[in-house]
Amino acid sequence: MKTIKISTKKDKEVIDITNIVDLEVKGIDEGLVSVFSLHTTAAITTADLDPGTDQDMMDAFKEIVPKLAYRHPHNPEHTPDHIITALIGSSLVVPIKDSKLYLGAWQRVVLVEMAGPREREIVITVQNLDNKTPKV
Amino acid sequence: MKTIKISTKKDKEVIDITNIVDLEVKGIDEGLVSVFSLHTTAAITTADLDPGTDQDMMDAFKEIVPKLAYRHPHNPEHTPDHIITALIGSSLVVPIKDSKLYLGAWQRVVLVEMAGPREREIVITVQNLDNKTPKV
Amino acid sequence: MKTIKISTKKDKEVIDITNIVDLEVKGIDEGLVSVFSLHTTAAITTADLDPGTDQDMMDAFKEIVPKLAYRHPHNPEHTPDHIITALIGSSLVVPIKDSKLYLGAWQRVVLVEMAGPREREIVITVQNLDNKTPKV
Numbered sequence: 001m002k003t004i005k006i007s008t009k010k011d012k013e014v015i016d017i018t019n020i021v022d023l024e025v026k027g028i029d030e031g032l033v034s035v036f037s038l039h040t041t042a043a044i045t046t047a048d049l050d051p052g053t054d055q056d057m058m059d060a061f062k063e064i065v066p067k068l069a070y071r072h073p074h075n076p077e078h079t080p081d082h083i084i085t086a087l088i089g090s091s092l093v094v095p096i097k098d099s100k101l102y103l104g105a106w107q108r109v110v111l112v113e114m115a116g117p118r119e120r121e122i123v124i125t126v127q128n129l130d131n132k133t134p135k136v
Numbered sequence: 137m138k139t140i141k142i143s144t145k146k147d148k149e150v151i152d153i154t155n156i157v158d159l160e161v162k163g164i165d166e167g168l169v170s171v172f173s174l175h176t177t178a179a180i181t182t183a184d185l186d187p188g189t190d191q192d193m194m195d196a197f198k199e200i201v202p203k204l205a206y207r208h209p210h211n212p213e214h215t216p217d218h219i220i221t222a223l224i225g226s227s228l229v230v231p232i233k234d235s236k237l238y239l240g241a242w243q244r245v246v247l248v249e250m251a252g253p254r255e256r257e258i259v260i261t262v263q264n265l266d267n268k269t270p271k272v
Numbered sequence: 273m274k275t276i277k278i279s280t281k282k283d284k285e286v287i288d289i290t291n292i293v294d295l296e297v298k299g300i301d302e303g304l305v306s307v308f309s310l311h312t313t314a315a316i317t318t319a320d321l322d323p324g325t326d327q328d329m330m331d332a333f334k335e336i337v338p339k340l341a342y343r344h345p346h347n348p349e350h351t352p353d354h355i356i357t358a359l360i361g362s363s364l365v366v367p368i369k370d371s372k373l374y375l376g377a378w379q380r381v382v383l384v385e386m387a388g389p390r391e392r393e394i395v396i397t398v399q400n401l402d403n404k405t406p407k408v
Contacts, residue, residue, distance in 0.1 A: 030273050030397075032306055032397055032399070045358045045359075045361055045362075046312070046358065046361070046362045046363070047312060047354065047357075047358045048312035048313075048344075048354045050344055050345055050346050051343070051345060052342075052343025052344055052345060053343070053344045053351065053354060055343060056340070056342040056343050056344055056351045056354075056355070057354075057355055057358060059338075059340050059342075060337055060338055060340065060351075060352070060355045061355075063338035063340070064336060064337065064338070087359055088358065088359055088361070089361060092361070092363050093306050093308070093363050093365050094308060094363065095273060095306065095308050095395045095397050097273065102273075102308075102310075102395055103310065104309075104310030104311050104312065104393070106311075106312050107310060107311065107312055107362070110358075127399070129273070129397065129399065
């Protein structure tokens with residue numbers, strides 16, 4: 001298990017963390033990796049990242065959560081960021097194959113920053129499910 | 137693996153189940169826990185639970201799903217509850233560290249009840265990934 | 273780990289893949305199964321599938337994502353499909369009990385096709401957590 005710090009640069013941004021996670025699965029022929037965000041305004045998911053798609057996502061998220069009179073006492077302006085994070089989720093499990101994340105051609109593992117810039121922490125937990133090598 | 141019953145009290149509510157899950161991970165130095173809801177109108181996610189944020193979430197969810205002429209034969213009024221549950225998801229995987237859920241400072245594991253009050257069941261499955269203790 | 277191909281028939285549809293996943297967990301008394309979609313316009317979740325509910329979901333998803341001037345260069349018309357997929361997620365972990373998925377009475381594992389018809393691939397990874405049988 002490894003906790004990795006990621007410095008985000010903007011208020012809202014989608015950050016490709018595929019290569020960061022890939023580094024942790026080297027040497028695993030077959031397995032699973034859990035990627036978990038330790039935050040309530042930064043989510044983890046997979047996405048297509050063709051140029052501009054990151055901003056498309058943020059534009060859509062802004063419209064999806066309605067502008068209501070929120071109660072959240074700390075800062076009601078952050079309530080939509082909390083709600084999008086709870087919807088997307090903070091937890092992702094990805095298969096590992098041949099020392100790499102087993103992803104589709106256009107699929108990237110992303111951190112969705114909703115209230116940056118900030119130093120974020122993600123927890124990467126690797127499970128080796130290789131049955132080929134004898135465990136003796 | 138343990139199936140735990142949770143009695144919800146309202147039609148719509150966010151219930152903090154962090155302490156319930158924490159009880160199941162005692163004695164695990166390092167691992168993962170899967171939390172799974174056995175329902176189609178009660179979801180599992182992580183969230184900030186500052187006072188009022190639970191109601192903020194419910195107000196937002198109500199607006200996010202459009203009011204359409206739904207087909208669902210059993211009770212079309214519950215269709216938005218099914219849709220929010222499918223969006224949030226019924227499955228969460230959280231890291232375990234030092235006998236506790238490894239969560240961020242404001243992060244709680246929550247059951248999102250969309251059609252209560254009811255007795256709900258969640259399945260908690262713990263995986264011990266501790267490599268420090270020799271397995272003999 | 274097994275990669276399974278699923279041929280979808282329509283542009284938008286919800287496909288029940290419970291039986292397909294069930295076939296892979298035979299012989300496992302207790303465990304977890306990860307179901308992962310290798311796509312950015314096809315998601316995995318659990319849902320109620322009373323007749324018509326699949327179309328209800330698609331009608332709602334269409335309204336949930338706003339119609340904006342998206343940037344996505346490959347085909348901006350697919351941007352809402354990418355956004356719904358990132359929201360629902362591509363990853364699901366389900367408990368296994370007595371050689372079957374441990375699901376609620378109305379709960380099905382579904383592939384949400386947002387840009388078909390196409391041949392889709394899902395990765396099924398089974399973890400045996402049975403402690404009853406001695407491993408010697």
